[in-house]
Every structure is written in C-alpha cells, then in structure tokens.
Amino acid sequence: MGKTLFILLFFIIKVQGQIDMKPEAQISFAKEKKPHSYYVKQGELWWDEVVKSPKSENNWFNYYRACRNAQGTNDWKDDFLKESNSMRLGSEIVKLMELHIPDTFTYNYVKGSTSGVDPAAGKYLLKAYNINPDFEGIDSDVITYAVSSFDFSLREKVNNYWFKKNDISIAQLSYAYNVLSSVGENGILLTEHDNDTYPIWMLQDVFGFRKDVLVINIDFLLLESFREVNFKQLHIPKIDLVSTNINEYGLNWKSVMNHLLLNYNHVRPLHVALTVNPKLYENHNEQLFLIGLTKKFSRKQIPTSVLNGHLVSNVFLFDYLRIDLTGKMMNHQVNAPNENYLKLLEDVCRYFRKNKRLQEMNRVKELLNLIGSSTSKTAVKSKTKNTFR
Structure with missing residues (x-):
C-alpha cells in the first residue's frame, strides 16, 4: 500500500510540475x-x-x-x-x-x-x-x-x-588576454566556437592588443570561401569536406584540423587554444607542446618550463580569479575554461620547486586552490587541494 501511494504521489508531483511549467x-x-x-x-x-x-x-x-x-x-x-x-x-x-x-x-x-x-x-x-x-x-x-x-x-x-555595453566580463577578457599572451610573435591561434574567440577579437579591435596574431576560429574553416583564403595564405593545399550536412560537422572539424597540421610549413608560430576539443588533434599530440593556455605545434621537441614560468609570474592576469569586481563572471563560462590553467600551473609549480623559487611556487599553489574552490567537479577540487601540499 505504501509503495503504491508513493508512486501515485510521484506521478501527481511530476504532472503538476509539467502543468506549472511556463x-x-x-x-x-x-x-x-x-x-x-x-x-x-x-x-x-x-x-x-x-x-x-x-x-x-x-x-x-x-x-x-x-x-x-x-x-x-x-x-x-x-x-x-x-x-x-x-x-x-x-x-x-x-x-x-x-x-x-x-x-x-x-x-x-x-x-x-x-x-x-x-x-x-x-x-x-x-x-x-x-x-x-x-x-x-x-x-x-x-x-x-x-x-x-x-x-x-x-x-x-x-x-x-x-x-561599451559591458556585456563580456572582465574575467572572459582576462582569460583571452592570457591566451593571446601565450602565442609567439606574429603567430597563428586556432580557436573553436564562441566563448573563447569573441573576447580575443575584442581585445585586438578595442585595445589593439596582439594584432600581430592571426586568430582563426576553426568553425569558419567549414566554409569553403573562408578556408580557401586562409589555406592559401598559409600555403596549405585545398581540402574537400565529406559533406556539408550538419550531422557531419564533427567529422569535418577533425578532417580540417588534421589536414592543417599535416600540411603546415611553420612559416609562423602555430598555436592551438586549450579550449579546442582535444579529439580534433589527437593524432598530433606528440607535436603539440604546452605554452601558456595554448599548445604550440612543432615537429621538434621544444623546452617550455622557462617560458611558462615567465608567463605565469610576469605576464598573465590573475586578479579576476581572486575577486569578481563586476559580479558578471557568469560561472559556467568562466570556471570551465579556468580549468585549462591546471596542467600549466602544476608544471610551473614543479619547475619553481626544483629551482628553489619557493615564493613563486606558493603563489602558484594559491592560484591552484582558487581554481579548485570555484569548480563543482569533485576530482578537480581534490587534485588542486592536494597538489604540492
């Protein structure tokens, strides 16, 4: 009897919720x-x-x-x-x-x-x-x-x-600033989708910051006319996509990315933003090296510790992690990308500890804890809390 009553109450509550939804x-x-x-x-x-x-x-x-x-x-x-x-x-x-x-x-x-x-x-x-x-x-x-x-x-x-509308938060612009700062001089930056791209273009257009960087959102590379112009500029041969059907977008993104990296001739430093889906470049992981909030493409091994230490200590903007002065951080837009700092900060923390730069190491540990405290992911919280205790 009790079980039947429970099921009936559950059904009534569910139906009532559907009725009340506006x-x-x-x-x-x-x-x-x-x-x-x-x-x-x-x-x-x-x-x-x-x-x-x-x-x-x-x-x-x-x-x-x-x-x-x-x-x-x-x-x-x-x-x-x-x-x-x-x-x-x-x-x-x-x-x-x-x-x-x-x-x-x-x-x-x-x-x-x-x-x-x-x-x-x-x-x-x-x-x-x-x-x-x-x-x-x-x-x-x-x-x-x-x-x-x-x-x-x-x-x-x-x-x-x-x-002027103040629609994009300081946090998003700060993250974009750090991404652009990760790119080599006169470099190329590959991004994906909206939230990691528009703040970067805004920094370039409003503040003139890092206008030397060519930012290519790979979504646009599915458009033949856009792909043709950019591939010609980068001396990359043409590629025909398998289909323009929206259900094939995932396959097309991967095909374009693979074609670009296979044929890139290193005329300019090439970086892939960490916000790009890793599955799109998984065949090239051994040629991608962590530099700031990007992975730099290189067919030869490149050292990263000194440069990453410099970026974290002297270049990157981190105040937005400490306090939200605007109340417009829009958590899911900011906190998810912020997790891209974790691998970088862990590597830099090891580098500072190895070189006995303890004051800088402690500042990095503080940043790790700040990112951990703002995430809802239990595994990330635990990792940041226990790293280099």
Whole structure:
C-alpha cells in the first residue's frame, strides 16, 4: 500500500510540475546552459504561444531560440526533431516567420543568424543591426558575418560598440588576454566556437592588443570561401569536406584540423587554444607542446618550463580569479575554461620547486586552490587541494 501511494504521489508531483511549467525568455545556451529536455519543453510551450499570437515577434524569437538551444545541446545533430512535433530547424522557422512577420527585426535577425558563418546572410543581419544594434546577442552574429566576409573594419566597429555595453566580463577578457599572451610573435591561434574567440577579437579591435596574431576560429574553416583564403595564405593545399550536412560537422572539424597540421610549413608560430576539443588533434599530440593556455605545434621537441614560468609570474592576469569586481563572471563560462590553467600551473609549480623559487611556487599553489574552490567537479577540487601540499 505504501509503495503504491508513493508512486501515485510521484506521478501527481511530476504532472503538476509539467502543468506549472511556463514559457520563459530564452537565452543562448552558450551563456546559460540548461538540460536538453528543458529546451525541448520550452520549444513546445513557445510554439503554443506562436499559434495563439502568430504576429508576435517575441513569441517567434523565443520559439526559435528554444529550438536552437535544443539542437545545440544535442551536439548540433538534427535528430532532436524526433523528440517533439514542435521542434524545427532554423531554416524552417525562417520560412514560417516570412509568412507571418516579414520585414521585421526578428525575421531579418533570425534569417541572418541561422546561416552561421555563410556571408550570404549578411544583408539580413545588417538590416536587423541597423534596426536595433542593442539587441542582446546580435553583436557576435554581425562579427561572425564580418569575419566570414573579411570585413575587418566592420568587425572593429561592432566590437567597439559591443565593448561599451559591458556585456563580456572582465574575467572572459582576462582569460583571452592570457591566451593571446601565450602565442609567439606574429603567430597563428586556432580557436573553436564562441566563448573563447569573441573576447580575443575584442581585445585586438578595442585595445589593439596582439594584432600581430592571426586568430582563426576553426568553425569558419567549414566554409569553403573562408578556408580557401586562409589555406592559401598559409600555403596549405585545398581540402574537400565529406559533406556539408550538419550531422557531419564533427567529422569535418577533425578532417580540417588534421589536414592543417599535416600540411603546415611553420612559416609562423602555430598555436592551438586549450579550449579546442582535444579529439580534433589527437593524432598530433606528440607535436603539440604546452605554452601558456595554448599548445604550440612543432615537429621538434621544444623546452617550455622557462617560458611558462615567465608567463605565469610576469605576464598573465590573475586578479579576476581572486575577486569578481563586476559580479558578471557568469560561472559556467568562466570556471570551465579556468580549468585549462591546471596542467600549466602544476608544471610551473614543479619547475619553481626544483629551482628553489619557493615564493613563486606558493603563489602558484594559491592560484591552484582558487581554481579548485570555484569548480563543482569533485576530482578537480581534490587534485588542486592536494597538489604540492
């Protein structure tokens, strides 16, 4: 009897939770990541709102964002469509928007942003940007267009306006500063996705910091026109991708990365940001050496201890780990990348201890503890707490 009652109560609570769930304003999962199931449910709820008021830009935007978040948390594969009749791809949503809210900000913005790095979407994004340049999230999309179309004056203009919004935190900019500082003079830096790339471009465009570094986001290398220009500049032969289907993106990223590293001729120092998925370059691990927050590509063994000690002691910005003066650290965006310091700091700690630089070693141990205290991962907490006690 007790077991039956428990099951009944559980069912009632579960159903009640589903009934009480309401459509919520959707934020990009890159900024505020929630469970995949949450986005699917929100997509259903917002589709209901769209059906009720098909002329509402707000309803359409939140519906689009919920579907995009659902796809993004599904590794960008399109089988998320099978989870609910309300789920749709961005391209399908755009067609529906064109029927109900044509020539609006939302239609132009979504039509432009759903094309990813394809520069053909530019006229729609620019129209939306001219209507409302203060719309949250539009800056990165316009910069994506600017980079894919090699319009660096537009990138600089938008980055300067974006910086004034104080949307990217000091913590993100400090991490980006440390990444750029890890790259050799006139070097090339490979990054991946959004959070590790846009703050770097902002530092270059707003502060003129390390403009000698060519930053290539490998997402853009899936675009043939972008790949062709950059590979020609780096004297790398062309490569044809197996497919442009979104379900093959993972394979294409790995193919492009492998092709680049196999054919690179060392005309400029080449670094891979630690935020790039290690699986993409796993075939080249023996030729990648830890330098700061990057791995430097070299076919010959290179010493790293002295340079890394110098970066940690004299170059890197670490104050943001000690105190968040802005209250805008956005934990998941900051704490996850901060774990990339761990291997570097452990190696530098050993180097300082070996050379009896105990004061510097203790400062590094403090940094390790700060990173450990800010993570939710038990293994990381334990490791940082017990390292060099």
